[in-house]
Amino acid sequence: MGADRLGTAIISARHRIRYLLTILIVSRSILIGSGLACLLVGLSKFRIIGVPSASQVFLLLLISVLIGLLIVFLHPLSNLDVAKMLERRTDMKERFSSALELNAAGSDANSAFLAEQLSDSELRATEVNIKIAFPSRVPWELPVGLALTILIALLYLLPNLPYFMSPGQKQDIADVTKQGIAIIKLAKATQKTANQQKLDETKKAAEEACKLGEAMEKGKLTKKQSLIEMQKLTQKMEETQKKLASSMPQKSIEQAKTEFKRSLDQKQQEELAQQQKKDSEKKAQNSKHPENSKKPGEKSNPEEQKKESIAMKQAKQALQQMAQALADQNTQQMQQSMEKIAQQMESGQMSKPERQQLQEQLKQLANALKNSNMDASAKQLEQLAQQMSQSSGNMDPNTLQQMAQMMKNIGKGMGKGQGMSKAELDMKTMGELAEAMKNGRLAMCMGKGFGKPGSGGAGAGRGYNGSGHPAMAMKDPGNTNPRLMAMAKAEQIKAQGKAGSAKEFAKYLSKNAASAKHLPNGKIAGTRSQNGNELQISMTGDPEPTKSNAPYYQVYQTSKRAAESALNKENIPATYKKQVRDYFDSIQP
Amino acid sequence: MSEIENQSAEFIANFRRVREEISKVIVGNEPIVEGVLICLIANGHALLEGVPGLGKTLLVRTLSQALDLSFSRVQFTPDLMPADITGTNILIEGVGGQKEFKFQPGPVFAHIVLADEINRATPKTQSAMLEAMQEHGVTVAGISHRLLEPFIVLATQNPIEMEGTYPLPEAQLDRFLFKLLVKSPTFEDLCAIVDRTTGSPAEAILPVLDGPSILKMRALAREVPMSPSVREFAIKLVLGTQPDSEFAPPEVKQFVRYGSSPRGAQAVVVAAKIRALLFGRYNVAVEDIEQVAAPALRHRMILNFEGEADGISADILVEAILKRGNSDSELKIPV
Numbered sequence: 018m019g020a021d022r023l024g025t026a027i028i029s030a031r032h033r034i035r036y037l038l039t040i041l042i043v044s045r046s047i048l049i050g051s052g053l054a055c056l057l058v059g060l061s062k063f064r065i066i067g068v069p070s071a072s073q074v075f076l077l078l079l080i081s082v083l084i085g086l087l088i089v090f091l092h093p094l095s096n097l098d099v100a101k102m103l104e105r106r107t108d109m110k111e112r113f114s115s116a117l118e119l120n121a122a123g124s125d126a127n128s129a130f131l132a133e134q135l136s137d138s139e140l141r142a143t144e145v146n147i148k149i150a151f152p153s154r155v156p157w158e159l160p161v162g163l164a165l166t167i168l169i170a171l172l173y174l175l176p177n178l179p180y181f182m183s184p185g186q187k188q189d190i191a192d193v194t195k196q197g198i199a200i201i202k203l204a205k206a207t208q209k210t211a212n213q214q215k216l217d218e219t220k221k222a223a224e225e226a227c228k229l230g231e232a233m234e235k236g237k238l239t240k241k242q243s244l245i246e247m248q249k250l251t252q253k254m255e256e257t258q259k260k261l262a263s264s265m266p267q268k269s270i271e272q273a274k275t276e277f278k279r280s281l282d283q284k285q286q287e288e289l290a291q292q293q294k295k296d297s298e299k300k301a302q303n304s305k306h307p308e309n310s311k312k313p314g315e316k317s318n319p320e321e322q323k324k325e326s327i328a329m330k331q332a333k334q335a336l337q338q339m340a341q342a343l344a345d346q347n348t349q350q351m352q353q354s355m356e357k358i359a360q361q362m363e364s365g366q367m368s369k370p371e372r373q374q375l376q377e378q379l380k381q382l383a384n385a386l387k388n389s390n391m392d393a394s395a396k397q398l399e400q401l402a403q404q405m406s407q408s409s410g411n412m413d414p415n416t417l418q419q420m421a422q423m424m425k426n427i428g429k430g431m432g433k434g435q436g437m438s439k440a441e442l443d444m445k446t447m448g449e450l451a452e453a454m455k456n457g458r459l460a461m462c463m464g465k466g467f468g469k470p471g472s473g474g475a476g477a478g479r480g481y482n483g484s485g486h487p488a489m490a491m492k493d494p495g496n497t498n499p500r501l502m503a504m505a506k507a508e509q510i511k512a513q514g515k516a517g518s519a520k521e522f523a524k525y526l527s528k529n530a531a532s533a534k535h536l537p538n539g540k541i542a543g544t545r546s547q548n549g550n551e552l553q554i555s556m557t558g559d560p561e562p563t564k565s566n567a568p569y570y571q572v573y574q575t576s577k578r579a580a581e582s583a584l585n586k587e588n589i590p591a592t593y594k595k596q597v598r599d600y601f602d603s604i605q606p
Numbered sequence: 607m608s609e610i611e612n613q614s615a616e617f618i619a620n621f622r623r624v625r626e627e628i629s630k631v632i633v634g635n636e637p638i639v640e641g642v643l644i645c646l647i648a649n650g651h652a653l654l655e656g657v658p659g660l661g662k663t664l665l666v667r668t669l670s671q672a673l674d675l676s677f678s679r680v681q682f683t684p685d686l687m688p689a690d691i692t693g694t695n696i697l698i699e700g701v702g703g704q705k706e707f708k709f710q711p712g713p714v715f716a717h718i719v720l721a722d723e724i725n726r727a728t729p730k731t732q733s734a735m736l737e738a739m740q741e742h743g744v745t746v747a748g749i750s751h752r753l754l755e756p757f758i759v760l761a762t763q764n765p766i767e768m769e770g771t772y773p774l775p776e777a778q779l780d781r782f783l784f785k786l787l788v789k790s791p792t793f794e795d796l797c798a799i800v801d802r803t804t805g806s807p808a809e810a811i812l813p814v815l816d817g818p819s820i821l822k823m824r825a826l827a828r829e830v831p832m833s834p835s836v837r838e839f840a841i842k843l844v845l846g847t848q849p850d851s852e853f854a855p856p857e858v859k860q861f862v863r864y865g866s867s868p869r870g871a872q873a874v875v876v877a878a879k880i881r882a883l884l885f886g887r888y889n890v891a892v893e894d895i896e897q898v899a900a901p902a903l904r905h906r907m908i909l910n911f912e913g914e915a916d917g918i919s920a921d922i923l924v925e926a927i928l929k930r931g932n933s934d935s936e937l938k939i940p941v
Contacts, residue, residue, distance in 0.1 A: 034939065034941055037941040038939065038940075038941050041940060041941060092939070094939070097835075098937055098939065101835075101937055102937055102939060102941075110885075110887060110889075110891035110892075110893055111833060111835075111836055111889060111890070111891040111892060112887070112889060112891075114833060114835060115831070115832075115833035115836065115889035115890075116889075118833040118834050118835060119831050119833055119889070122834065128829070128831070129608070129609065129610050129829075130610055130829045130830060130831055130888055131831050132608075132610075133608060133610040133611065133888045134831055134888035134889050137887075137888050138889075151941060
């Protein structure tokens with residue numbers, strides 16, 4: 018019973034000490050945390066460090082409080098320590114600690130004096146009032162720490178309250194919300210497409226974009242944060258695109274189509290040239306020897322010639338259709354074209370030179386499709402062309418039928434195969450999403466929002482070496498005074514090396530192009546795409562100097578492919594296309 | 607009430623009775639009276655130091671009157687011989703005319719011995735007290751003679767250096783449990799002294815405590831338990847007087863040549879136990895150690911030349927050691 022009284026007093030004292038210790042240490046932690054937060058905010062005001070976010074400040078405070086709690090609960094507090102503290106507070110002159118120590122030592126446990134000492138300490142323990150011994154006091158650190166915390170909170174909260182916001186800030190929030198809604202809309206549409214076509218990477222990217230859009234819509238992100246997040250997401254998408262590109266076949270279907278069409282055109286031109294040459298020679302001979310214009314006994318069967326030309330014409334038409342089908346990536350049309358050619362072949366109406374011509378064209382088609390995702394069909398076509406070449410002398414109906422069947426099978430194979438590989442489609446769809454994000458980001462940077470013009474800034478934007486506020490929109494980026502560029506020319510760092518910089522491109526064009534209309538400083542007209550109006554960006558002056566993150570040789574193929582794709586999509590004069598192609602050839606690693 | 611409680615109560619009552627009897631004659635100087643009584647109960651000896659006329663001798667004489675014990679006084683002078691203290695064999699002629707040597711006990715053969723102005727005797731004579739103080743016996747002509755129990759030597763000395771004085775050797779000093787510094791009376795005390803000594807004769811002192819009671823009190827005091835942490839504090843305190851010790855504060859390292867011997871620790875602990883009992887406790891507290899530290903240690907520290915030259919007092923050093931000990935034992939819990 019007696020032992021319990023001292024033990025109970027010590028337990029109560031320990032709880033009380035822990036409680037007071039918690040108040041004290043947590044108060045100190047709050048003071049230290051808020052002090053550090055103030056220091057960080059102060060340093061950021063002097064631009065020594067970046068402005069810490071509210072969540073960072075909150076995290077700092079939370080960590081400091083947690084460390085404080087950890088210190089409290091890890092602080093060793095033995096019974097002896099508690100007894101010593103208690104007897105010092107209650108002027109008990111080592112009664113409690115002696116009782117504990119002597120009891121624990123146990124050597125003189127039976128001595129009368131020890132028993133008396135223990136009973137005395139028990140008796141005294143009942144007289145002790147723990148709350149009086151350890152009065153609860155508010156440490157000075159607590160109000161000071163709380164005041165600093167409130168100060169920090171006000172520093173972060175007040176500017177976010179609409180009452181304290183400047184019109185510019187309000188506009189920024191509206192822009193971010195609008196941008197968020199637009200991103201959600203775009204992401205959902207992309208997500209739908211990705212779900213339909215089972216495009217995993219695009220789906221993931223769309224989901225992330227959707228999350229970002231929602232955060233922006235709810236106002237969780239500031240304009241700066243939104244821009245950074247959008248930039249990060251765009252970068253991520255581009256990296257995924259690169260990965261997908263590296264896993265794709267060396268040649269795209271579009272390239273195959275271009276090659277095939279080019280070879281067809283070339284052939285057509287050659288034929289035309291040959292025909293013209295023949296005609297001119299014939300005319301010359303006729304003028305010299307009119308009597309030889311028609312030799313007696315000479316085989317002249319215009320109807321037969323006409324028939325053969327119809328079969329060949331149809332075959333040629335089918336080949337043209339094939340080129341178009343490749344351009345459209347329409348597998349059904351490819352199959353139909355191959356079937357048409359097979360029918361013409363099977364009809365037996367083709368003459369030997371025509372069959373040779375067809376064989377050559379099929380070989381060209383095989384060459385064009387080589388290394389694309391229709392590589393298997395290309396090999397089959399090559400085999401067919403070889404077989405045609407071998408059996409050119411013996412074209413009985415059976416052989417023709419066999420070849421026609423082979424051709425049909427190739428057509429079927431083309432029909433079954435996807436026109437564009439899944440990865441390619443994935444890359445394309447994601448590219449569109451990334452492009453839209455990029456445009457949105459740019460629009461937001463310019464203060465335009467989504468299609469809405471900016472409200473005007475204090476001066477020229479930062480990218481133009483002006484002194485305007487970086488968060489404010491430029492008045493008229495298209496008409497920026499070129500003098501500003503000239504002023505800062507010497508200090509500006511330009512992109513270097515074979516990174517395809519604007520300077521390099523301009524240098525190339527000045528050497529090779531006839532006109533200087535296509536300098537990067539010129540305006541490029543926007544186009545109308547399937548998704549509606551695309552954003553038109555006016556570029557004036559050199560682009561902002563940036564650092565290349567990927568090695569040149571890694572991005573070369575992707576850039577070339579992108580350029581090729583753009584050239585094929587847009588209505589660009591052939592000479593300009595050639596210039597671009599030559600440029601890429603000249604910088605090939 | 608338990609037996610220990612009864613014994614403790616009796617202990618306190620006896621102590622108070624003696625103190626009250628002494629206070630009939632001695633005005634003020636309570637710590638000195640208390641110190642002398644502690645020395646008596648602790649089986650130790652006390653050295654009283656003070657300028658002439660402060661009532662040192664009167665205190666001892668009054669104490670002897672209050673106790674039912676034999677008392678002898680030795681006035682130490684330069685020509686005092688050891689045999690004058692211990693006693694000697696003298697030739698005695700018997701009834702039948704035969705002659706024999708018979709030991710004639712000296713003044714040391716008493717319960718309470720007042721060694722007045724002990725530093726006036728030569729070191730040879732002073733040393734005659736060594737065996738008596740430590741062994742409670744004297745050896746004369748090869749024969750040991752036991753002294754009476756309880757036995758206590760109360761020595762007085764004048765602090766002012768004078769011609770013809772011989773400072774007590776360290777070995778001699780070490781045998782005193784306490785060195786008590788008798789201070790000049792305060793205004794009120796002096797008024798009371800004047801009133802008492804210049805008026806009607808003082809009240810007679812009655813013996814209130816006998817030898818066996820003192821021996822019983824001694825036995826009881828030694829039973830008081832001491833917790834390891836308090837004992838540790840006492841040991842660190844004594845070790846702190848030694849300049850080479852890790853527990854010594856900078857002042858001790860600077861000004862002390864030699865620190866306390868183990869007798870110092872014994873003195874501190876025994877005195878603290880008595881003090882604990884006097885305050886009605888059954889355990890020794892740090893406060894008891896602190897209170898007895900100065901009288902028990904001040905004469906056991908030998909200052910070096912720098913300390914002597916700077917006029918450093920041993921009490922300041924003891925204070926520094928206590929301060930250091932307290933800060934070491936203080937709990938680092940900021941509530």
